[in-house]
Amino acid sequence: xxxxxxxxxxxxxxxxxxxxxxxxxxxxxxxxxxxxxxxxxxxxxxxxxxxxxxxxxxxxxxxxxxxxxxxxxxxxxxxxxxxxxxxxxxxxxxxxxxxxxxxxxxxxxxxxxxxxxxxxxxxxxxxxxxxxxxxxxxxxxxxxxxxxxxxxxxxxxxxxxxxxxxxxxxxxxxxxxxxxxxxxxxxxxxxxxxxxxxxxxxxxxxxxxxxxxxxxxxxxxxxxxxxxxxxxxxxxxxxxxxxxxxxxxxxxxxxxxxxxxxxxxxxxxxxxxxxxxxxxxxxxxxxxxxxxxxxxxxxxxxxxxxxxxxxxxxxxxxxxxxxxxxxxxxxxxxxxxxxxxxxxxxxxxxxxxxxxxxxxxxxxxxxxxxxxxxxxxxxxxxxxxxxxxxxxxxxxxxxxxxxxxxxxxxxxxxxxxxxxxxxxxxxxxxxxxxxxxxxxxxxxxxxxxxxxxxxxxxxxxxxxxxx
Amino acid sequence: xxxxxxxxxxxxxxxxxxxxxxxxxxxxxxxxxxxxxxxxxxxxxxxxxxxxxxxxxxxxxxxxxxxxxxxxxxxxxxxxxxxxxxxxxxxxxxxxxxxxxxxxxxxxxxxxxxxxxxxxxxxxxxxxxxxxxxxxxxxxxxxxxxxxxxxxxxxxxxxxxxxxxxxxxxxxxxxxxxxxxxxxxxxxxxxxxxxxxxxxxxxxxxxxxxxxxxxxxxxxxxxxxxxxxxxxxxxxxxxxxxxxxxxxxxxxxxxxxxxxxxxxxxxxxxxxxxxxxxxxxxxxxxxxxxxxxxxxxxxxxxxxxxxxxxxxxxxxxxxxxxxxxxxxxxxxxxxxxxxxxxxxxxxxxxxxxxxxxxxxxxxxxxxxxxxxxxxxxxxxxxxxxxxxxxxxxxxxxxxxxxxxxxxxxxxxxxxxxxxxxxxxxxxxxxxxxxxxxxxxxxxxxxxxxxxxxxxxxxxxxxxxxxx
Numbered sequence: 001x002x003x004x005x006x007x008x009x010x011x012x013x014x015x016x017x018x019x020x021x022x023x024x025x026x027x028x029x030x031x032x033x034x035x036x037x038x039x040x041x042x043x044x045x046x047x048x049x050x051x052x053x054x055x056x057x058x059x060x061x062x063x064x065x066x067x068x069x070x071x072x073x074x075x076x077x078x079x080x081x082x083x084x085x086x087x088x089x090x091x092x093x094x095x096x097x098x099x100x101x102x103x104x105x106x107x108x109x110x111x112x113x114x115x116x117x118x119x120x121x122x123x124x125x126x127x128x129x130x131x132x133x134x135x136x137x138x139x140x141x142x143x144x145x146x147x148x149x150x151x152x153x154x155x156x157x158x159x160x161x162x163x164x165x166x167x168x169x170x171x172x173x174x175x176x177x178x179x180x181x182x183x184x185x186x187x188x189x190x191x192x193x194x195x196x197x198x199x200x201x202x203x204x205x206x207x208x209x210x211x212x213x214x215x216x217x218x219x220x221x222x223x224x225x226x227x228x229x230x231x232x233x234x235x236x237x238x239x240x241x242x243x244x245x246x247x248x249x250x251x252x253x254x255x256x257x258x259x260x261x262x263x264x265x266x267x268x269x270x271x272x273x274x275x276x277x278x279x280x281x282x283x284x285x286x287x288x289x290x291x292x293x294x295x296x297x298x299x300x301x302x303x304x305x306x307x308x309x310x311x312x313x314x315x316x317x318x319x320x321x322x323x324x325x326x327x328x329x330x331x332x333x334x335x336x337x338x339x340x341x342x343x344x345x346x347x348x349x350x351x352x353x354x355x356x357x358x359x360x361x362x363x364x365x366x367x368x369x370x371x372x373x374x375x376x377x378x379x380x381x382x383x384x385x386x387x388x389x390x391x392x393x394x395x396x397x398x399x400x401x402x403x404x405x406x407x408x409x410x411x412x413x414x415x416x417x418x419x420x421x422x423x424x425x426x427x428x429x430x431x432x433x434x435x436x437x438x439x440x441x442x443x444x445x446x447x448x449x450x451x452x453x454x455x456x457x458x459x460x461x462x463x464x465x466x467x
Numbered sequence: 468x469x470x471x472x473x474x475x476x477x478x479x480x481x482x483x484x485x486x487x488x489x490x491x492x493x494x495x496x497x498x499x500x501x502x503x504x505x506x507x508x509x510x511x512x513x514x515x516x517x518x519x520x521x522x523x524x525x526x527x528x529x530x531x532x533x534x535x536x537x538x539x540x541x542x543x544x545x546x547x548x549x550x551x552x553x554x555x556x557x558x559x560x561x562x563x564x565x566x567x568x569x570x571x572x573x574x575x576x577x578x579x580x581x582x583x584x585x586x587x588x589x590x591x592x593x594x595x596x597x598x599x600x601x602x603x604x605x606x607x608x609x610x611x612x613x614x615x616x617x618x619x620x621x622x623x624x625x626x627x628x629x630x631x632x633x634x635x636x637x638x639x640x641x642x643x644x645x646x647x648x649x650x651x652x653x654x655x656x657x658x659x660x661x662x663x664x665x666x667x668x669x670x671x672x673x674x675x676x677x678x679x680x681x682x683x684x685x686x687x688x689x690x691x692x693x694x695x696x697x698x699x700x701x702x703x704x705x706x707x708x709x710x711x712x713x714x715x716x717x718x719x720x721x722x723x724x725x726x727x728x729x730x731x732x733x734x735x736x737x738x739x740x741x742x743x744x745x746x747x748x749x750x751x752x753x754x755x756x757x758x759x760x761x762x763x764x765x766x767x768x769x770x771x772x773x774x775x776x777x778x779x780x781x782x783x784x785x786x787x788x789x790x791x792x793x794x795x796x797x798x799x800x801x802x803x804x805x806x807x808x809x810x811x812x813x814x815x816x817x818x819x820x821x822x823x824x825x826x827x828x829x830x831x832x833x834x835x836x837x838x839x840x841x842x843x844x845x846x847x848x849x850x851x852x853x854x855x856x857x858x859x860x861x862x863x864x865x866x867x868x869x870x871x872x873x874x875x876x877x878x879x880x881x882x883x884x885x886x887x888x889x890x891x892x893x894x895x896x897x898x899x900x901x902x903x904x905x906x907x908x909x910x911x912x913x914x915x916x917x918x919x920x921x922x923x924x925x926x927x928x929x930x931x932x933x934x
Contacts, residue, residue, distance in 0.1 A: 105703050106819040106851070107710070128711060152654050161654060163663075164631060177901040185816045186850040187619050187628060188879040189667050190886055191898050191924050192906045196630075196663040200656050217714040236572050243574070244595060247684040247756040248715045289714040293760045349652045352573040383653040384573070412655040419657055431658050434644040438913070439659045445912035446905070457658050 002087060004067045005044035011061045012047065016054060019095070022046035031090050033083045034075040035137075036422055040084035043070075048095045052170060052178055052209040058091060059207065059451075060176030068454045071203040073145025074116060076137035078345065079420030081149070081202050081456050088454075091207065093144050102127035107215045108167055108184045113144025113208050117151075120213065129215035132159025136334060144208045150200030152416035154330075157382035158251040158287070161416070162199065165214050169195040171206040174447040184212040197442070202418050203453040205446045219251075219287035221294040224326040225302055227314040228278040232257075232356045235280050238310045239382060242284060245301045249294060251287040253382035254330055255280065257359075260376040260389075264336040273315040273326065282381070283330050285323070333378050337389055343376075344395040346388040348406045349415035355384065358409040362388070365401040370394040385415040403429050419457045427458060469554060471534045472511035478528045479514065483521060486562070489513035498557050500550045501542040502604075503889055507551035510537075515562045519637055519645055519676040525558060526674065526918075527643030535921045538670040540612025541583065543604035545812065546887030548616070548669050548923050555921075560611050563676065569594035574682045575634055575651040580611025580675050584618075587680065596682035599626025603801060611675045617667030619883035621797075624849035625718045625754070628883070629666065632681050636662040638673040641914040651679040664909070669885050670920040672913045686718075686754035688761040691793040692769055694781040695745040699724075699823045702747050705777045706849060709751060712768045716761060718754040720849035721797055722747065724826075727843040727856075731803040740782040740793065749848070750797050752790070800845050804856055810843075811862040813855040815873045816882035822851065825876040829855070832868040837861045852882040870896050886924045894925060 001009070001023070012021055022028075023045050033040035044067070049055045062069055072082045072092045084090060096114040103109065107129055111120055117131075118138040124131045135141060135153035145151075147169065151162045159165070168181040171194075179194050198208050229235050235255055242250045256264075258279045265272045274281070288294035298316070305311045317323040337343055350358050359377070366373045370392045379386040392398045403413050407429040414423055428436065439458060443450070450460045468476070468490070479488055489495075490512050499507035511534070516522045529536055539549045539559045551557060563581040570576065574596055578587055584598075585605040591598045602608060602620035612618075614636065618629045626632070635648040638661075646661050665675050696702050702722055709717045723731075725746045732739045741748070755761035765783070772778045784790040804810055817825050826844070833840045837859045846853040859865045870880050874896040881890055895903065903925060910917070910927060917927045 103818075103820060105707055150656050150660075152656075156654060160627075160631065163660075164627065173905065177904065179902055179905055180899065181902070183877050183879070184818050185879050185882070187623060187816045187847070187852045187882040189617050189619075189883055190879045190881040190890075191894055191902070192668050192672075192909065193617075193630075193663075193666075194902060194905055196660075196666075197909075199660075199663075201659050205659075217710045219714060240572055243684045245756065247686060249756065289712065289716065290757065290760055290764060293757055297757060349654045351570075351651050353570060380654070385654045410650050412650070412652050412657045414657040415652070415654040416656055423657075427658055432647065435646055435648070435658070435661060437644065438640065438646055438661055441912045442659065442664075442909070445908045 001044055004065050005089060008061055008065050008067050008089065009045060012058060015057055016049070020048050020050065020054065022048070030075070031072065031084065031092065034077040034080065036078050036080040036083060036420065038080060038083060041086040041088070043084045043088060043090040045089040046092055047089060048092050050095050052172065055172045055207055055209050056176040056178050059172055059174055062089065063174050063176065063449055063451055066449055066451065068451050070453055071207055073113065073142035074137065074140040076141040077145065077149065077420060078417045079414065080422040081418055081420030081453065083421060085455065093142065096209065099123055102129065102215065103184065106184055108212055109215060110182055110210060110212050111143045112210050113142060115143045117141050117143060117146055124215045125218070128218055130218040131213065132165050132216055133162050136331070143211055147199050147208045147211055148201065148203045149418040152380070152383065152385065154252050154254065154380065156380060157253055158248065159216060166195060166199060166211055167214050168212040169198065169208055170210040171195070171198045171208045173206045174449065174452050179206070182210060182212045202420065202456050204443060204456055206452065219289060221288045221291050222285060222320070222323050223295045223298050224283060224285040224317045224323045225298065225314050226273045226326050226329065227282045227284065227311045228274040229280040229282060229311055230278055232280055232359065234310045235282055235381060236352060238282060238305055241305055241310065242301060246286060246297060249286045249288045249297065250284065252283065252285045254283040255379060255381035256333060257377040259374065260333065260378055263376070264333060267336055268332055273329070274313040278312055283326060337376060340391065342391055342393055344390045344392055344398055346399060346402055347415050347417040348388055348411055348413060349383065349385045350406070350409050350411040352384050354409040354411070358405055358411065361408065362402045362405040365405050366390060366398045369397040369401050373398055406430065421456060424458060468511055471532050472556060475528055475532050475534050475556065476512060479525060482524055487515050487517065487521065489515070498539065498551065498559065501544040501547065503545050503547040503550060503887065505547060505550060508553040508555070510551045510555060510557040512556040513559055514556060515559050517562050519639065522639045522674055522676050523643040523645050526639055526641055529556065530641050530643065530916055530918055533916055533918060535918050537920055538674055540580065540609035541604065541607040543608040544612065544616065544887060545884045546881065547889040548885055548887030548920065550888060552922065558674065560609065566590055569596065569682065570651065573651055575679055576682060577649055577677060577679050578610045579677050580609060582610050584608050584610060584613055591682045592685070595685055597685040598680065599632050599683055600629050603798070610678055614666050614675045614678055615668065615670045616885040619847070619850065619852065621719050621721065621847065623847060624720055625715065626683060633662060633666060633678055634681050635679040636665065636675055637677040638662070638665045638675045640673045641916065641919050649677060649679045669887065669923050671910060671923055672919070674919065686756060688755045688758050689752060689787070689790050690762045690765050691750060691752040691784045691790045692765065692781050693740045693793050693796065694749045694751065695741040695779045696747040696749060696777065697745055697779055699747055699826065701777045702749055702848060703819060705749060705772055708772055708777065709768060713753060713764060716753045716755045716764065717751065719750065719752045721750040722846060722848040723800060724844040726841065727800065727845055730843070731800060734803055735799055740796070741780040745779055750793060804843060807858065809858055809860055811857045811859055811865055813866060813869055814882050814884040815855055815878055815880060816850065816852045817873070817876050817878040819851050821876040821878065825872055825878065828875065829869045829872040832872050833857060833865045836864040836868050840865055873897065888923060891925060
């Protein structure tokens with residue numbers, strides 16, 4: 001332990017309960033990293049506050065001592081944002097798990113940062129409501145981490161990303177000042193909406209401690225369709241057509257491209273719901289309030305899409321069981337990919353009109369740096385978000401080549417996974433110097449000693465010597 | 468003109484076209500103020516750039532000269548944010564009116580800051596889409612001003628406020644640096660979402676020059692119901708019930724309280740659609756995609772609400788003409804109120820569970836400072852947003868008394884009109900010192916010389932002498 005950590009330890013031991021501080025051998029290795037895969041350093045300390053006031057206390061002490069902190073929620077991030085760097089202490093929000101009851105008139109709920117997403121979903125359900133964000137890591141990922149990374153997932157098309165679910169939040173700045181806005185007001189234009197600052201800023205500007213979240217009416221109908229399509233252009237045509245006909249009834253629009261579909265079916269050994277002879281597959285679903293009518297409208301629209309040549313073949317779920325079976329097939333993509341070796345996983349978004357040209361360009365570029373590379377592409381087409389996975393033994397070169405194509409196409413190098421440590425080197429490709437300079441000005445204004453998640457997203461210029 | 472203005476004038480005359488600079492007698496009095504009513508000062512200069520690069524040029528020169536600017540869009544604000552203070556120049560975006568074509572696949576459109584809201588609505592309509600924000604000032608209010616104030620209006624319940632419509636924006640900081648993010652990506656988590664900073668910050672952090680806006684599928688059905696209700700509690704019960712049954716089909720939920728309803732009908736001399744014997748009136752409407760089914764579901768749900776005692780009487784529109792007639796009645800509220808004298812107009816929002824107690828408390832408080840006061844309350848109940856208008860000859864005392872009640876109820880003193888100059892004195896009632904301090908830190912970081920809309924929302928500490 002460094003002298004800094006010793007100083008912080010002795011100050012905090014006097015103020016916090018025993019379980020709030022882990023040091024030395026008491027630190028489980030799980031605190032060192034997140035799901036991004038790379039091994040992190042051993043943390044100097046692990047600090048586990050029970051509430052906002054304790055977070056404030058911890059930050060004040062660490063800020064005075066200039067001890068850098070990495071903030072951890074469920075550690076399910078895929079960009080190394082929660083991975084520990086040498087000399088850092090961990091601030092884990094895992095003991096902040098209070099979840100209040102649903103406020104039924106406004107349709108809101110207040111959750112501590114450490115509450116797993118799935119508990120919010122379940123609590124909403126018991127009140128006859130639904131929470132608008134769903135991601136694969138729902139059981140472990142926490143509300144605080146979701147907010148820090150502006151989590152997306154499979155329902156962005158219908159409900160927007162995590163930002164759209166946040167009606168207010170509470171955050172602690174590096175100096176320990178608490179910004180609390182948990183009124184749960186749908187409309188509030190009285191000064192800056194400070195909460196917006198913390199959404200998607202990956203814990204670099206402040207520590208989110210609680211949030212007031214918006215819930216939605218729970219749909220009573222759902223139906224999914226698995227389609228094979230002749231081209232990506234047809235997929236966009238289908239998306240536009242379904243939107244125009246079904247409006248907000250359309251709830252998800254996921255794409256799986258060849259060769260991923262065929263390789264997955266072969267590897268996992270199941271029977272595909274449609275013939276595997278086309279380059280594009282789409283899982284579209286609806287969720288609505290009018291039993292019978294909704295499903296009829298969906299089938300009628302899909303039939304028209306077949307007639308118009310947008311869809312070659314389609315299977316539509318006829319029961320909740322079939323609905324979930326089709327979604328399981330979509331989830332199998334991750335099951336297949338996680339089991340494979342040497343997979344580079346990128347998460348990009350593109351302006352929809354550019355996506356087709358991007359895919360051609362990226363494939364050519366990746367083959368130039370690795371002729372043996374094989375790309376597996378799937379994602380949330382309705383949001384322009386592709387998970388672009390490449391089997392390659394030259395991951396750095398391929399990532400660079402693909403990100404270059406993203407930049408040329410006017411896209412983003414991270415749609416929903418964030419930048420963390422692992423994509424920092426590429427950020428300049430899609431964010432202009434003026435934007436990066438503005439980010440640094442904000443960081444310096446709110447965390448002048450650079451103690452909160454330092455080096456995540458971007459690096460700050462070296463600090464002046466600590467006099 | 469001050470020496471500062473002279474300096475700016477001569478520098479800019481060399482760089483901008485003739486129509487870009489108005490000085491002296493060429494300055495029309497309309498540039499002095501906005502709709503808030505109070506007379507502003509004569510601007511030192513009026514600067515009218517044609518594009519983002521000219522905005523950057525102007526800001527750089529003004530920043531170097533420390534000439535304060537007030538930014539103007541359509542000047543329809545109701546909080547004095549665009550009113551000129553002595554010594555300020557006007558930066559008017561009225562010549563920045565480029566509106567690109569709709570991008571049909573993504574459903575987006577890029578608009579210059581000076582484009583009136585209504586033109587965006589109309590352009591969306593020609594593409595078979597709809598823009599999600601609608602406000603009374605649509606013909607004059609501009610996209611830039613809408614963004615700067617995070618405009619709300621009558622469709623927030625369905626589409627969210629203006630923030631939810633912004634997929635990207637371009638803004639210029641006080642030093643002339645341009646932050647441009649017009650990619651139109653639904654999902655982008657690559658570094659801070661800088662655009663969020665400028666939404667609702669009333670031009671104090673930067674000048675919004677362009678935005679990429681999200682459009683929505685255009686509904687094909689619409690139906691409105693005008694209801695009389697026995698109590699405010701019944702109105703909340705109706706809201707919860709309609710939401711649970713109709714989901715996102717429910718598009719608007721507006722309330723008019725007695726005595727406003729009766730006084731308006733008497734003053735304007737029309738026949739009310741329902742008997743005027745209850746304390747609460749609601750205009751609810753639906754917009755959907757399933758002709759026949761939608762309207763049936765609406766009527767069935769309303770019938771159930773009558774049976775349950777939530778609604779006393781209801782009229783449902785049977786045609787587009789009747790739909791618009793019911794909405795005209797809602798618009799008549801403004802026609803009535805604007806024609807009256809001595810009206811104090813407040814715009815507050817409350818947590819829904821607190822609204823009933825707030826109304827009782829506020830009425831008592833206002834009568835204490837002005838026994839003759841008569842309150843007219845209406846608004847967007849679904850968003851917790853009430854326009855609280857009081858006929859009084861003691862506006863300052865009544866405003867103070869009502870805002871105190873807002874604070875005690877955990878509400879906001881400005882739901883959608885912003886703070887500007889006119890509500891600044893009350894902001895401390897509902898925003899904590901730590902929040903105000905954080906706002907000032909952001910302001911100092913992005914506009915260190917305090918040249919952009921100085922004194923709007925909050926005051927900065929006096930600057931160091933300009934050496």
